[in-house]
Amino acid sequence: MNILGAGQCGTLLATMLAPQLRRIDLYERGRDPRDGAASAGRSINLALAARGIRALEAAKVMPRVKPLLIGDAAHAVVPFHGQGMNLAFEDCVLLEQILRELGPRWAQVFARYESIQMTNANAIADMALENHVEMRDTVRDPKFALQKVLAFELERRLPDRFIPRYSMVMFHAEIPYRVAKDRGAIQQSLLEQLTRNVDHLEQIDLDAATATVCAQLGPL
Numbered sequence: 001m002n003i004l005g006a007g008q009c010g011t012l013l014a015t016m017l018a019p020q021l022r023r024i025d026l027y028e029r030g031r032d033p034r035d036g037a038a039s040a041g042r043s044i045n046l047a048l049a050a051r052g053i054r055a056l057e058a059a060k061v062m063p064r065v066k067p068l069l070i071g072d073a074a075h076a077v078v079p080f081h082g083q084g085m086n087l088a089f090e091d092c093v094l095l096e097q098i099l100r101e102l103g104p105r106w107a108q109v110f111a112r113y114e115s116i117q118m119t120n121a122n123a124i125a126d127m128a129l130e131n132h133v134e135m136r137d138t139v140r141d142p143k144f145a146l147q148k149v150l151a152f153e154l155e156r157r158l159p160d161r162f163i164p165r166y167s168m169v170m171f172h173a174e175i176p177y178r179v180a181k182d183r184g185a186i187q188q189s190l191l192e193q194l195t196r197n198v199d200h201l202e203q204i205d206l207d208a209a210t211a212t213v214c215a216q217l218g219p220l
Contacts, residue, residue, distance in 0.1 A: 002027065009071030009088040016096040021104070068110045070095065075121040080132035081169060083124050087177070091117060123181040127169060142199070147191040149201050150209070157210050160219045162187060175220065186216060 001021050003010045006028030014026045071088035098112050138144040154162040165184030168175045194209050 001025070005073075006030075007071075008085060009092060012089060013070070013092045013095065016092055017099065020096075020099060068095075068113065075125060077121075077125050078128045078132065080135065081124065081128040083128065083169065083177075087121060087124055090120070120177040123177040124169070127165070127177070127181055127184070131166070143195060146195050146199065146201065147188075150191060150194060150204065151187070153201065153206065154209065154213055157206070158213055158217075161217045162213050163220065179220075183217065183220075190216065 001017065001024045003014050003024060003026045006014075006026050010026060010028070014024050018024055070091035072084060074091070075084075075087060077084045077087060094117055095109070095113055098109050102109050102112065134144075148164075151162070151164045155164060155167070163172065163175075163183075165180055165187065168180035168184065169177065172180075190213060194204055194212065198204055
C-alpha cells in the first residue's frame with residue numbers, strides 16, 4: 001500500500017494497517033520536523049468535490065488510482081466544534097476495523113467504509129455549523145439558558161437516555177456523530193416543548209418531563 005501524505009492522518013493509518021499488510025510506503029513532500037524547525041503556515045480544510053473529481057477523470061487518473069479519501073481530504077468541517085482531527089482519526093480506526101474483518105478486498109472495504117462514515121462526516125459537518133450559529137445568536141437568550149439548565153437536570157436524572165448534544169459530540173466517543181445529531185434533534189424538540197410558556201426551572205414538572213423523555217428516547 002502507498003500512502004501519500006505523512007501528516008496526522010496518514011501516519012496513524014500506516015501504523016494501524018502495518019500489522020495486516022506486507023508493506024506500506026508512506027510519502028511526504030514536506031521536511032521531517034525532527035530535522036529542524038517545522039515550516040510555518042496555516043492549517044486549512046481541503047475537500048475533493050465534483051470539480052476535483054472531474055479534473056482527475058480528465059487526467060485519466062481515477063480509473064487507475066481508485067482513491068479512498070479520508071481525513072481533511074474527505075470532509076471539510078468548519079472548526080466550530082473542534083472535531084476535524086478527531087473525525088480524521090476515527091476514519092483510520094474504522095478503516096482498520098473493516099480491513100481486519102474483510103481482508104484486502106478493497107472494493108468491498110471501500111464500499112463498507114463509505115456507507116458508514118459518510119453519514120458521520122455529514123452529521124458533524126452540520127453540527128459544527130449549527131454550533132457556530134448557536135454561539136453567535138442564542139447564548140444570551142434567556143430561553144436558551146433555561147433549556148440548558150433543563151438539559152443538565154434531565155441528564156442528571158436520565159444519564160443513559162438524555163445527554164446534551166454538545167456532550168455527546170465532545171465527551172462520548174462511543175456515540176457516533178450521526179446518532180448524536182439524530183438524538184440531539186429529538187432532545188431539542190423536547191426542550192422546546194417543556195420550556196414553552198415558562199421562564200424558570202421551578203415552573204416545570206420535572207417528573208412529568210422525565211416521563212416524556214423516557215417515552216421518546218430509548219437508552220443509549
